[in-house]
Amino acid sequence: MPGEPGDATLKAATASGDAAGLATLHRMAGDRALARGEADAAAFFWTQAHVWALVAGDEPLAEVLARRLRKAGRLD
């Protein structure tokens, strides 16, 4: 799917435990999906990004993503 993080990039970020990098990769993929009008794909990537932001201890980013997901009815 266009806009998805590449497998190699994802594998490398996962292998290195780069949670902040994974959060960024997935947030950007979500943003691109939204720009294409693919709401479900955007929610999927933002959900992934939310997890990695929490793991990275990036609470501001986690809160931004949580707000987006709540607004989309994806998170209580």
Next chain:
Amino acid sequence: MAVAVERLKEAGRVPLGNRCYTDPAFFEAELDRVWGGGWCCIGFAADVPEPGHVALVRLGRRPLLLARDRDGRLRVFWNVCRHRGMTLVEAPARLKGVIRCPYHSWCYALDGALRTTPHVGGPGRSSDPAIDRATLGLIEARSAEWLGCVFVDLSGTALPFAEHIAPLARRWADFADRPLFAGGADCRFDLEVESNWKLAVENYCESYHLPWVHPGLNSYSRLEDHYDIIEPGCSGQGTRAYRPMLAADGGRLPRFADLASQWDEGAEYAALYPNLLLGVHKDHTFALRLDPLAVDRTAEHVALWFADGTALDAEHAPLRQALARLWREVFAEDIGVVEGMQRGRHATGFDGGVLSPAMDGATRAFHLWVAERYRATGLDAG
């Protein structure tokens, strides 16, 4: 069993038959009922020194995790995700954020709260009416810290820890009511013995074996200077003459301030049942935590603490290391006899043995405690 306890009290005989030391099924039941039925030590506070640190600990095969939360509070949780029971922490780490389950990425804050459940309601949906995050935090075990050690009560029904520890805390108020400074890596070591955990406790309790097994102690901690310590929930030995020479030039580690005079040349060693072997001295304390790996295999984790931060500096490194070597040597000397007693427990003609009223009182106190725990929890030691 009540009869056996009475018999032990009256005649010094041992109610713990060979099966208590050799039967794997008995060992598992013992972990559940004796260890899991009250307070036991599962780690050292220094294993999670700063907020964000997590460490895996086990009680037998039971997985637990230590976590130092963002407020600096040490907590103990069952090391399992509430979703599928996956273990969460497999190695010590310092986390920047949450604890993430590696299976489906349910995430927990260090205070145990369940932060998110990604895709739980379908792809891109982190909520589901059937999943109430507020009730699905990590399962926290009742825990306490004392003398640098971490204790849990997995039953949740034991006496409050302050009551549990009160007899030894009163006895050692000079040490327990002040900050201790954990030694670094050069003051930690691990040993492993091929024996049941109880034999390690029994050996630690008594001084009878010292001249034979620890001949080096004869020069500075003689048998005749020792006395028994018997308190509720713990027993051991003390010495009125602890005078080790760590450095040829007479160098010494900083001493605890304002100690009572008994500690000028005295030291005490007590087994806090079931599994913590403690020692206190004018310039350091130590703890040896018994970790029951199998009915006939026990890990020993040793850590030392000091009187103040200057003991941890480079100037004192040779003395710290000499002290750690000394204790490692002493504990290693015990391995042969503890393992020998374990092998002896396979002698079907052996009936548990007898105890010397003069020399085995502290061991007898431990046997009485164990026998009482068996009786109270319906564990048949016959």
